[in-house]
Amino acid sequence: MFVSYKWLQEYVDLTGVSAAELAEKITKSGIEVEGVEILNEGIKGVVVGHVLEREQHPNADKLSKCLVDIGEGEPVQIICGAPNVAQGQKVAVAKVGAVLPGNFKIKKAKLRGEESHGMICSLQELGIEGKIVPKEYSEGIFVFPNSAEVGADALELLNRDDEVLELGLTPNRADCLSMLGVAYEVAAILGRKVKLPETSLEPSSEKASDYVKVMVEAVEDNPLYVAKIIKNVKIGPSPLWMQTRLMSAGIRPHNNVVDITNYILLEYGQPLHAFDYDRLGSNEILVRRAKEGEKLVTLDDVERTLTSDHLVITNGKEPVALAGVMGGANSEVTDDTTMVLLEAAYFNGATVRKASKDHGLRSEASARFEKGVDPNRVRAAGDRAAYLMAKYAGGEVLEGGVEFDALTVEPSVVSVTLEKINRVLGTNLEMKDVKEIFDRLQFAVKIEGDMITVTVPTRRWDIKIEEDIIEEVARLYGYDNIPKTLPIGSATPGKLSDYQKRRRIVRQYLEGAGLYQAVTYSLTSEEKASQFAIEKRDTIRLAMPMSEERSVLRLSILPQLLEVLKYNSARQNDSMAVYETGNVFLANGHDVLPEEKEHLAAAITGLWHNHSWQGEKKPVDFFVLKGVLEGLFSKLGLTDRVTYVKAQIDGLHPGRTAEIQLDGEKIGFIGQLHPSVQKDLDLKDTYVFELTLKTVLEAETESLQYEAIPRYPSITRDIALVVNKETESRTLWEIITKAGTPLLKEAYVFDLYEGDKMEEGKKSIAFSLKYVDPERTLTDEEVTKVHERVLEALKEQAGAVLRG
Template sequence: MRVSYKWLREYVDIPVSPEELAERMTMVGVAVENIEYPGKGIEKVVTAKIEKIEPHPDANKLVVCRINTGSEMLQVVTGAPNVREGQVILLALVGGAIPGMKITKAKLRGVESFGMLCSAKELGLDPENFPADQREGILEFPEDTRLGMDARELLGLDDAVLELELTPNRADCLSMTGVAREVSAVLGTALQLPEIGVKEIEEIIDGKVTVEINNPDLCGRYVARLIRNVKIGPSPVWMQQRLQAAGVRPISNIVDVTNYVMMEMGQPLHAFDYDKLAQQAIIVRRAREGEKMFSLDDVERELNPEMLVITDPTGPVAIAGVMGGLDTEITGDTTSVLIEAAYFKPASIHRTSKNLALRSESSARFEKGIDINGCLAAAARACQLIQEMDGGRPVKGAVDNFPAPPANPVIRLRPERTALIMGITVPREQIGDIMARLGFGVTEDGNDFMVEVPTRRGDITTEIDLIEEVARLFGYNNIPTTLPEGASTEGRKSEAQVMADTISDLMAGCGLNEIITLSFMNPKAFDMLNLPPEHSLRKAVTVQNPLSEEQRVLRTTMLPGILDILSRNTARKNRDLAFFEMGRIFIPVEGEKLPQEKLTLAAAVMGKTRAGWQSAAQEMDFYYLKGVLESLLDTLNIKKYNLVPENRESSCHPGRTARIELGGEAFGIIGEIHPNVAENYRLNERVYVMQLDVETLLRSAGGVKQYSPLPRYPAVERDMAIVVSQDITAGEINRVIRKSAGNLLERISLFDVYQGSQIKEGFKSMGFSLRFQSPERTLTDEEVNLIHQKIQQALKDNFQAELRG
């Protein structure tokens, strides 16, 4: 909300500077974000009259002007296309300034020039706010304009504009009178709101207009006023200046009045061409399915029953609270105007505005809620202004369809409760004074106050709201700082939080960089991941008010975010990448309002590791990432896990992907990204990813590791090379070896895999190193040989394995 300091002072006495006012307002919760000085940078620019124009002796596009400033005659050379003798213009004098330029004496093609004629653009003003013939050339003013007048005074630029950053509950401050009431309460100064009085003609409105409200749940009030003998033209300069200060572009007298009243009183108005309304009837109803209309911006809008429209018997003439219709707009031929002042349900206007992607100053106010009891006064104020500027003659009376007038709420305010909440006792008399300064009705009921809150303050509904008003105006800075009292507990992280930190530390220690991505994602990512149409991950929660269309669902997998980070980095020539992220995914639960939030760990690597000072760079492949996984599970003391080949994961490469199981239940996946997915993300190298359910990890963690003393007895090591089918995995062989070897097998490791000319087709050779050890005695060769034979027999029984000679 832009508030003109000069305009505001017409309603309330302000004995402080704009800067101090901004400070005082901010301290009571009505934050002033910025103070703008429209005339900043304009110095020694005055009105002057062109007395004579002569051609430049040495330039066809320049002329030499003799200009009267009221105190002296000056010679100025200009190339402005619209100069003429007798014209009153703005002249920047030598020694003055316009935004971005100091004015000095100059010589143009041999002729001296003492100043500069100014256009709107050169003064830093929007040319669109001026007549069409002055948008490209210099500004022109009426011949009776006083010469030597400061341009800032003439154009209303000798002002300060306060930009308010309002919270949604303070809709009452979306108007000049609302801000004036707030300033009056803050400063304790007199409030002088404009008196509304309309000089009406003898014609009576009865029978001239009918108003029918079909949906009173969406339209609580509709007021109509009729104005005859309308003369369309520009609005007065003072009104144009105030509208411009408020950020509204002047259009014509009738339209400007509706905007002026909206900015002044907070009540949006709309003006219809009365003669274009069929049967001069207004009907307020829901739109019909597929109904269409052209709005004032000359765009055809398709409506639906969720939207409220203003219609005549032939169809829609306005989208309620958002924008009028093109068919009934005010034009130069308009002679009779119907003024609308109405109250529409905020949620309905918000929904309509959002669905049509159409926001306006009117919709912004209706969305937050206006004063339902201010409609009649706003319509009368518009009639008064139109009549005073000789723009038309108001007809006697108004049509006021008000189905259910609300009563002002009366709230009990207890001084004792106020003291308890604020932590300080405010004198009872001061509480009553604060309520009165806010314009609330106050009566006493014993030691309590009964406060009648006007409907313009829709944000105040309970006692706590009144206590907040007392605190605001008493001054937050006057409330002493106190330490909290009561029993306190030591803050500490839960066991799950400590373990989550351990996981992050481990991943960072393995050389992966932690990233954080948004919990929102683009539904198109499901296609980029090659997920089939029926895949469960596509059943995502849709966000009702997304940040953008590209982020309108909650993520069901961590992969899109981490792959997008890889893609961004590779596009910037970063090739060697290792990232991890711990965050939540959101899985919808049938029959539940809220989704299941699952803490998930994702990691991705590509390229090579950075070379250390002792070693060369290492390729970050499947086994590298598998090593990270093994380190993580070992740190969490999780032993009995399996990696099982996975060919059903559509996002990953078949044959190069494994699911991670614990107790027969899958809790993660590790493998290479499918080439099609890599291409979708513009990744030209192999990418390996891992995704784990952290909650499963936390539940399965083995707790504190128990360390054993160093063994006293020597170990026995044996190697075994076997030939098996190429489909058999090392993990399957490991499980059979451990099961058959018993407790004396201390360690097993795969050291060789070979497929070639010495092995028949469809088979492979696998070499395992076995370490046997007992904590109680030295093992004999006979014992080890017996175990070794048992292992060989088990491998033969399970896999038809043959020893390789």
């Protein structure tokens, strides 16, 4: 809701309270003011000018040479490109030295050889959005009424010397979707009175009931309908002050009658609609549900097909408006309209919302009906609109209004004790303090002992229960004034458990390594539930599954991650690395809750590195994913306790799969998908792992021990060993590590050879060994002695010999 500060002053005395101060007070009372816009910020030097002469520019077809009186002695010459500039107009002129929005400074200039001393401005150039500028001025300059004084401040006439407060209203505060609603709120905050608008009318010799009759079939949807008749209307522009107020609220002006209905919408929060009486086609208004397939062309010239869910206003035969949403083109007020039927009605919010949603017609009117309008303000809004039409459209308002009234609205009556108010708020308010707050809110109050009974006006339909009353006291008393207390008793400060800390380390590490976190369904199909399961158990089926694809609880995370890769690959995203931490569900027998274990799984496919500038492309392989895992175990302090053992697992490549063990116990696996599985999923080479994360994170680790950086040089020896093809490098590494203790500090594989120069059934594995003593420099003799011991152990235990 956009609230004009100047307009608000017509209803509440704001003396001594600036717009910024008012915004802070409103925010502190419970309605957030999202911002205060100063409409003329950064603009200066714009006055009303009178175009004395206008002639064609001698050197340009689309420019005019104008002589303009700006109220400063001699008229000035201004070159203007607007197509609608003409002699005799009162226009907005930015003088030389003026500043326009965007810090655009006006200087003397020559345009096609002719001097220009200023600029005749359009509304857009003064900072007004093009979509809310009146249509007749949307393609050119704005023209003031002839009564505008030459030299006067143009921004003041356009109400740009105003500030607009933007209220961020929650659905329960629909009462503030109007200027009067905001006025009641501000008056309560400031402790001041509300001045209501003028609605008195001159009596007419004719009665509205002689011209129209009203019938309502859909009583629940429309319990109150009031029709007023205004004769001898003269359609024309609305007053400039009204146009500028509408524009400040984001509404485009049209003509005096339509603008008045929009003005009342903003002033009272009550949507109205004006029909051209002569185009209605009858003297009858019938409100009913639409017939299936019935048609209506709305004001936006779109033909709408209606259903029985929609409420329509008809002339007894055909629809002339979609109730609460938009009028029909067949009864639109035009320049030829002389007689207006004014509708003021109370429509059911749910019915209006249904029509608005079905037809994609979200309007200011529908928004207010949906959130709730004050039923006791319907007639007052109609009277106010009729008063303005008489005053600014020259109309004659016929006596009375024709009504259908089946509305029964009783104000809410809520009781609460002073003791409860103080107990809930932690305050020591006295009865007179509470009564004074409700007096400011203009709620009727009855006090009997400690009991306060409040009669809530219908404009505040959000107040129904004791807690609502207490909230009103709290916000008007001031949240800042409520005492602050600390909880009594002992409390344990919140923190992450060791398990949670380590899980967070896992996630941070994997994301840092380039894997994206995925969150997949715990429910899967019977076929996929047991695939890749680390621990085989019976599946757990839902009693009433939504579909077979989501009917069984998973035993492994991997099948879902593979679906993620498949989905992305099908959309040309064929290089992916994803991981997930989540629970798997292990059956414990019939009618027994399953055991939940947290697992960690990952899947990668495509390119791991792609440096196009350097021409480097590195596809993923087994060792990429194994390296990620080794880095994770290192982060958790488990490196020396984890081993990889060759394994055969269904769905994985028989020669590129390993079981992962922690202290000799199986905790998961790593490997490449079997080629047939990759083909079924339409994936490139894909590598996966899955771990029982619970076991990993609960594993006890020793405290981190730091070692000093060696001061003495190390000695490196490389050996190439010839062994049987079946011999695993891990076996050799273990022999080397054990035999080389304590001088051997590092050993790793750096080459594997199985070429035609090797004898049948043999292979060559090369290791690099690093010897170091932290206390002294080693001699060749000492290293040779340990090195020969390593070679002897390799020969005896693995049949490994040095390659010749």
